[in-house]
Amino acid sequence: MAAGLLVVLSGPSGVGKGTVCELLCHYRPSLQISVSLTTRPPRPGEVAGVNYDFTTPDRFKELISQDAFLEWAVVYGHYYGTLKETVDSCLARGRDVLLEIDVQGALQIRRRMPEAVLIFLAPPSMEALCERITGRATEGAEDIKRRLEAAQQEMAAYSHYDYLVVNDKVDKAAASINAIIEAEKCRISRGARPPGWGGEA
Ligand code: 5GP
Numbered sequence: 001m002a003a004g005l006l007v008v009l010s011g012p013s014g015v016g017k018g019t020v021c022e023l024l025c026h027y028r029p030s031l032q033i034s035v036s037l038t039t040r041p042p043r044p045g046e047v048a049g050v051n052y053d054f055t056t057p058d059r060f061k062e063l064i065s066q067d068a069f070l071e072w073a074v075v076y077g078h079y080y081g082t083l084k085e086t087v088d089s090c091l092a093r094g095r096d097v098l099l100e101i102d103v104q105g106a107l108q109i110r111r112r113m114p115e116a117v118l119i120f121l122a123p124p125s126m127e128a129l130c131e132r133i134t135g136r137a138t139e140g141a142e143d144i145k146r147r148l149e150a151a152q153q154e155m156a157a158y159s160h161y162d163y164l165v166v167n168d169k170v171d172k173a174a175a176s177i178n179a180i181i182e183a184e185k186c187r188i189s190r191g192a193r194p195p196g197w198g199g200e201a
Contacts, residue, residue, distance in 0.1 A: 004032075004091040005184055006113060008099045009177070010106035011121035012151030014133040016170055017100045020121060023174035024098060028181065032095045034087050037063070040078035053083075071101075071108035080105075096181065103154040110160070117184050119177055120161035124168045126152065 009017055025031050038052045039060050048054055055063075060079045064072055072081035082099060090097045099109070109116055123129035129151055133144050158164050163180050167173040 002094055002189070004094050005096040005181065005188065006087065006091060006099065006109075006116040007096065007177075007181055007184075008101060008106045008109055008116050008118050009121060010101050010103050010118070011167070012123065012129060012147075012154045013102065014129060014136075014147050014151065015121050015123050016132065016167055016173075017121055019170050020167065020174045020177065021098060021100050023171060024177055024181075027174065027178045028096070030096065031181075032090045032097045034082050034090070034097050034099050036080050036082050036101070037069075038078055038080050070099075070112060071105045073102065073105055073108075075102065082109075096185075103157045107157065107160055117163070117180070118161040119163045119165055119180060120158040121165055121167050121173060122155065122158060123151075124166055126155075128168070 009021060011017060021033060025033060035049060036052050037055055037060065039055060039057045042048065042052070042054055046052065057079060060072075060081070063069065063081070063083075064079075068084055069081035070084045070087055072079060074080075082101065082105070087097050087099070099106075101109070103120075106118055110118055123132065126148065130144075130148055133139065133147055139147070163177075165173050165176045165180075
């Protein structure tokens, strides 16, 4: 059976990656979302194995020493990583895997798996991102400021990606990404390499 396609979706925090992922899974029920492992406590409503898998810092460090992650990162004092075993076994079974991850994580994955297809999800403008984050009203002014500063830096990374999708409307962005996945799968079935193969992040 042909190996599955690894699609890595990232972009500035607050741009709506999670919502776009949900829509994509609706378009493509065969798509497998990889679940990140984290040491932070679950937030209300978060479901283990759906939003994240939760673990202890000690167990996380043990996994790092076993090189069990595609990448790992410390974000706001918590460890995050994507279990390599989960992704590898899905790909080997021919399932396509969608990873939603931050920009640094995506660039690390590209170094380890050059065949991954990297899609950068960008807001139409910083003003639009600011409106989106402020509109959610779940964060204080300091957090919003910090997110926007981070977003400004993350936006500079888009040139390392295979595709840039502008997220002016989530359903339009999800449809564009669906078309990209379709095109990549055709390309692979013809034996051609995705654009990112061999590229340096
Ligand atoms: P949160 O805990 O708010 O869901 O995630 C915090 C940040 O960590 C977000 O920017 C999210 O993209 C990032 N994140 C979540 N899981 C992973 C992961 O497995 N790897 C990396 N590098 N970042 C992650």
